[in-house]
Amino acid sequence: MCGVYMARFSRAISRGLLIGLVVAIIVIACVAAYMAITMYPTTAGVERKKIRVAVLFDVGGRGDLSFNDMAWLGAERAREEFGIDVDFMTPKSLADMVPLLEQLASSRRYDLLILVGFLWTDALNKTADKFPHQKFALIDATTGVVRPNEVDILFREQECAALIGIIAAGMAEKLMEEEGLSGPIKIGAVAGMDIPPLWKFHIGYLFGAKYFEKKMGKPVEFYWVYTGTFTDPAKGFEAAWNMLQKGVKVLYGLAGLTHVGMFNAVIKWNEEGHGKAFAIGQDASQEWYAPMYIPISGAKRVDVAVYTAIKMVVEGKWKGGIITLGLKEGGVGIWDLEGVKWFAELANETKQLRGMTPEQVYEIVKSVREKYIPDEVWELVHELEEKIKNGEIVFKTPKTHEEYEKIVAELLKGNLNAALEKGRIE
Amino acid sequence: MIYILTTFINALNFMVPILLASIGEILTERSGIVNIGIEGILNLSAFTSAVAAFTTGNPFLGFVVGIATGALLGLVHGVLSTYLRGDQIIIGIGVNIVSYSIGVLGLIALWKQHGASPRIPSLPLISISEGLSISLLALVSPILAIAVWWFLTKTDIGLKIRACGEDPRAAEAMGIKVFRMQVMATVLGAMLSGVAGSYLVLGIVSQFVRGIAAGRGFIALANVAFSGWNPLIAILGAYIFGFLDALAISLQIAIGAIALAYPLRMIPYIGTLAIVSMFRWRARAPRYLGKPYIKE
Numbered sequence: 001m002c003g004v005y006m007a008r009f010s011r012a013i014s015r016g017l018l019i020g021l022v023v024a025i026i027v028i029a030c031v032a033a034y035m036a037i038t039m040y041p042t043t044a045g046v047e048r049k050k051i052r053v054a055v056l057f058d059v060g061g062r063g064d065l066s067f068n069d070m071a072w073l074g075a076e077r078a079r080e081e082f083g084i085d086v087d088f089m090t091p092k093s094l095a096d097m098v099p100l101l102e103q104l105a106s107s108r109r110y111d112l113l114i115l116v117g118f119l120w121t122d123a124l125n126k127t128a129d130k131f132p133h134q135k136f137a138l139i140d141a142t143t144g145v146v147r148p149n150e151v152d153i154l155f156r157e158q159e160c161a162a163l164i165g166i167i168a169a170g171m172a173e174k175l176m177e178e179e180g181l182s183g184p185i186k187i188g189a190v191a192g193m194d195i196p197p198l199w200k201f202h203i204g205y206l207f208g209a210k211y212f213e214k215k216m217g218k219p220v221e222f223y224w225v226y227t228g229t230f231t232d233p234a235k236g237f238e239a240a241w242n243m244l245q246k247g248v249k250v251l252y253g254l255a256g257l258t259h260v261g262m263f264n265a266v267i268k269w270n271e272e273g274h275g276k277a278f279a280i281g282q283d284a285s286q287e288w289y290a291p292m293y294i295p296i297s298g299a300k301r302v303d304v305a306v307y308t309a310i311k312m313v314v315e316g317k318w319k320g321g322i323i324t325l326g327l328k329e330g331g332v333g334i335w336d337l338e339g340v341k342w343f344a345e346l347a348n349e350t351k352q353l354r355g356m357t358p359e360q361v362y363e364i365v366k367s368v369r370e371k372y373i374p375d376e377v378w379e380l381v382h383e384l385e386e387k388i389k390n391g392e393i394v395f396k397t398p399k400t401h402e403e404y405e406k407i408v409a410e411l412l413k414g415n416l417n418a419a420l421e422k423g424r425i426e
Numbered sequence: 427m428i429y430i431l432t433t434f435i436n437a438l439n440f441m442v443p444i445l446l447a448s449i450g451e452i453l454t455e456r457s458g459i460v461n462i463g464i465e466g467i468l469n470l471s472a473f474t475s476a477v478a479a480f481t482t483g484n485p486f487l488g489f490v491v492g493i494a495t496g497a498l499l500g501l502v503h504g505v506l507s508t509y510l511r512g513d514q515i516i517i518g519i520g521v522n523i524v525s526y527s528i529g530v531l532g533l534i535a536l537w538k539q540h541g542a543s544p545r546i547p548s549l550p551l552i553s554i555s556e557g558l559s560i561s562l563l564a565l566v567s568p569i570l571a572i573a574v575w576w577f578l579t580k581t582d583i584g585l586k587i588r589a590c591g592e593d594p595r596a597a598e599a600m601g602i603k604v605f606r607m608q609v610m611a612t613v614l615g616a617m618l619s620g621v622a623g624s625y626l627v628l629g630i631v632s633q634f635v636r637g638i639a640a641g642r643g644f645i646a647l648a649n650v651a652f653s654g655w656n657p658l659i660a661i662l663g664a665y666i667f668g669f670l671d672a673l674a675i676s677l678q679i680a681i682g683a684i685a686l687a688y689p690l691r692m693i694p695y696i697g698t699l700a701i702v703s704m705f706r707w708r709a710r711a712p713r714y715l716g717k718p719y720i721k722e
Contacts, residue, residue: 068541188679194687202684225678226687232640233542233631238436239675245432245557246679257542257635264545264632272550274557289545350537352544405685 051084053310054110056091056100058117067256067283067302071116071139074303078310097123105131112137112313114306118195124150135318137309139302140197148320151312153305156326157197158204158395158419159388160333163381164252164280164298165208167334169220170377171295172249175276181247188223188248190239190262192230192255199404200397201254201282206411207395207419208384214416214425215380222412223248227258236261244269244277252280252298266293278372285335288344288353291364295372297340299333301325328389334381340365393423433669433676435554438564439630440668443468443622443639445567447646448653448660449574450618454500456578456655457611458591460514460716461503463521464619465643470525471495471623473532476634479546485628488546489621492628496620497613499525504612508605511718522643530636543634546627561629563621568661570618575657587611591712594719604719619643645698652702654709666701670694 055075057068068090075086087110091097101123104113113134115124118141125143128136128150135149142152168187176185187209191198206222213220223243227235236258240251244265251266253259259282266279267290281287281297305325312318325331335343344358353361387393396419398404410418416425447464454461471492479488499521506512533539551559578584587607589597594604622642627634645667653659674693681690 194684223679223682224684225675226684226691227675228687228691229640231635231637233633233635233638234440234626234640235671235675237630238440238672239679241436242432242672242676242679246429260542260633260635261631264548264630267632268551268559272553272559274553274559347544350539352537352539354544401685408684 051082051112051314052087052110053078053084053112053114053313054087054089054104055114055306056089056104056116056120058091058119067140067300068116070284070300070302071114071306073284074301074306075114075310077303078307078314082310082314084310084314094119098126101127102130105134108133111135112310114139114309116302116306117141118197135313137306137312139305139309140300142322146321150320151309151318152322153309154322154324155197155200155300155305155332156324156395156397157200157300157332158207158397159327160298160300161201161204161252162208162211162388162395163334163385164282164296165205165210166212166380166384167208167296167373167377168205168250168252168280169209169212169216169218170374170380171278171372172220173216173218174372174374175249175278179276183247184219184221186221186223186246186248187250187252188243188246189225189252190236190243190255190259191224191226192258193228194226194401196398198226198254199401200395203398203404203407203411203419204395205252206408207416210411210414210416211384211425212377212380213414216376227255229258230256232258233261233264237265240265240279241269244274248277250278250280252282253286254282260289263289263294266290285339285343287335287340287365288347288356288358288361291356291361292368295365295368297335299335299339301331301333304329304331326388327385328391337362337366337369387423391422393425394421395419396421429676429680432558433672435558435560436676437665437669437672438560440671441664442561442563442567442625442629442668443642444646444649444667445571445661445664446563446622446625447619447643448649448664449571449657450496450615450622451646451650452615452653452655452657452660453574453578453587453618454612454615455650455715456591456712457587457608458594458712458714458717458719459504459507459608459612460518461500461612461615462515462518462647463499463503463525463643464616464646465639465641466518466522466525467496467499467616467619468623468626468639468643469522469529469637470499471620472627472638473525473529473634475624476543476546476627477532477536479548479628480543483547485547485549488628489624492624493617493620496616496618496623499620500613500616501609503616504609507612507718508608511720514716514718526637529634529638533634533636541636546632546634548628548630548632561625563625563629571657571661574618578657583607588712590719591714594714598721604721608719619646622646648698648702651711652705655712656709667694667698670697 079086114137116139121141138152172185172187209220225239227239240262253262263279266277269277279294283300285297287294341362344361347353348358474495475488475492478491479485506517507514553559586602590604590607598604626638649663652663671694674691678690
């Protein structure tokens with residue numbers, strides 16, 4: 001009895017619902033059409049002169065405290081300096097990238113689309129030729145094709161990773177000294193996916209470690225783990241924990257959100273009394289996250305790259321092709337204390353800096369750096385930095401995985417020159 | 427040798443979220459309701475527990491909130507798929523999408539971040555020996571699995587729940603309130619997933635990240651089928667999944683050859699395939715699984 005009533009009732013609901021849905025769709029369509037007709041002339045007429053740029057993050061999106069946040073920073077700087085309009089977008093998935101690019105390019109709304117990250121490469125390759133009127137800037141990757149409407153901006157990651165390698169080995173030695181441990185100095189890295197930018201980091205970091213070994217005469221044991229993901233912090237934690245169990249003292253984070261898990265592994269390791277270890281951040285200054293245990297970060301100035309791309313458009317100096325940024329151009333490096341403070345302030349503004357002020361972060365980082373990075377290590381760093389800046393040595397950039405494997409194998413044997421395209425280390 | 431031992435112990439921490447979600451899902455599916463929204467429950471309870479723990483500074487309160495979130499999502503799923511006769515698969519997909527999105531929007535609203543929360547106070551790990559730590563839940567979750575097994579097979583309510591999954595019509599004839607049982611089983615199951623979600627944030631990572639479940643909810647679904655709807659075998663299944671994950675990492679560290687990085691990372695997936703196809707427990711799905719029960 002009750003059941004029959006229910007069935008009739010639900011049938012009535014569904015009919016009503018269907019009609020309602022159809023009406024709603026028609027209304028929405030009408031409103032959308034009206035808006036499209038009325039809005040278009042204003043954007044085309046009045047604001048057309050203002051340069052519009054869209055920054056498209058990779059699937060990680062903002063909040064990695066690293067790569068994508070830096071892109072935002074560079075675009076914001078350009079917005080302030082050039083008075084342009086900037087929009088930010090994050091694709092939902094890899095499959096979403098091509099449709100999004102096609103939609104944006106065919107809308108002719110933006111003078112420049114900035115694509116942040118390696119994962120855009122394929123999508124750009126599929127769309128760039130179809131929209132010759134649309135300028136694209138691909139950050140941190142290259143399609144391998146030169147197009148007049150496309151600029152690829154790459155970093156010479158090896159250069160900053162090499163400096164970090166020296167510092168990591170130096171800090172690890174100091175930590176082992178403090179704990180009274182003997183044996184080889186152990187450093188490691190938690191990496192994301194096995195992709196070309198990370199090959200370069202690997203080569204540079206390993207080069208730095210072996211450079212330290214050669215100059216200081218102390219053996220360095222080197223660990224490198226690909227977690228295969230940029231978005232799973234639990235994996236990063238696991239990889240880091242594993243290496244810490246192996247006696248690794250300094251870990252370098254190269255995996256976006258995944259290496260945030262590495263930070264937490266290092267923090268827990270210290271706080272729960274298993275020993276003392278440090279983490280090193282990358283891209284943005286990440287010291288503020290735990291200044292006691294993250295004393296230094298490598299800088300990959302995605303902001304400089306984004307800014308450079310926008311500047312080319314604003315100044316009308318657009319030229320398709322590949323640009324690389326290194327130590328010399330300020331595209332990579334090590335974050336100085338001012339940078340550390342600036343990021344701490346940013347974290348403070350977004351209520352993420354709990355129980356500390358930006359000044360305290362600055363002070364802690366300063367004292368930890370003074371204590372654990374001795375002068376002779378800085379001297380080594382500056383020596384190598386000079387050689388790189390004045391072009392005395394140039395790193396190889398592997399084209400294939402085989403070449404990359406070969407370079408790493410040679411470096412592990414202590415053959416520093418295997419990583420160099422130009423110059424020699426004696 | 428010692429290193430192999432550490433891998434076995436590290437795997438326990440990996441096992442926890444998969445195990446909790448699996449036994450929750452077994453409980454739910456035994457009542458005839460399929461809830462493929464556990465990935466979403468993991469994500470949302472991880473988020474709410476992160477917010478609670480961040481604002482109060484108390485990780486235990488975070489767990490309570492995470493469990494409550496699970497219960498709420500379970501209630502929604504249960505009511506929609508029984509009294510309102512919704513398609514259970516579609517509801518599950520809906521929960522997955524909505525939960526993920528709430529996490530993303532919440533991050534933006536609270537911390538102006540699109541990917542990760544700030545650091546969140548978490549539970550301390552239990553130290554076994556130098557450098558070896560496991561989470562408290564690594565010990566508790568197998569006990570919970572045994573409790574669920576006992577509940578399902580040895581208690582009256584457990585029998586009633588199973589009756590609803592096998593033949594709701596007969597159960598109804600015996601005076602069991604089928605819908606009420608199914609909703610209860612769904613809520614309880616979702617609460618266990620809520621614990622799993624909270625654990626991801628408060629147990630290990632100390633941070634909420636967009637999509638933190640990273641497919642663990644779906645692995646749990648696979649584990650349910652693998653275990654033949656038996657919580658005791660689910661412990662084994664979850665441990666194997668956790669172990670293969672840990673093994674992929676520790677082998678990479680031990681061998682150190684980057685040429686092998688890809689093949690080594692395939693271990694969890696190939697291993698899963700091999701194990702699932704090798705073992706055949708004499709079990710079948712609850713007969714009325716996933717079919718909406720329509721009262722006469």
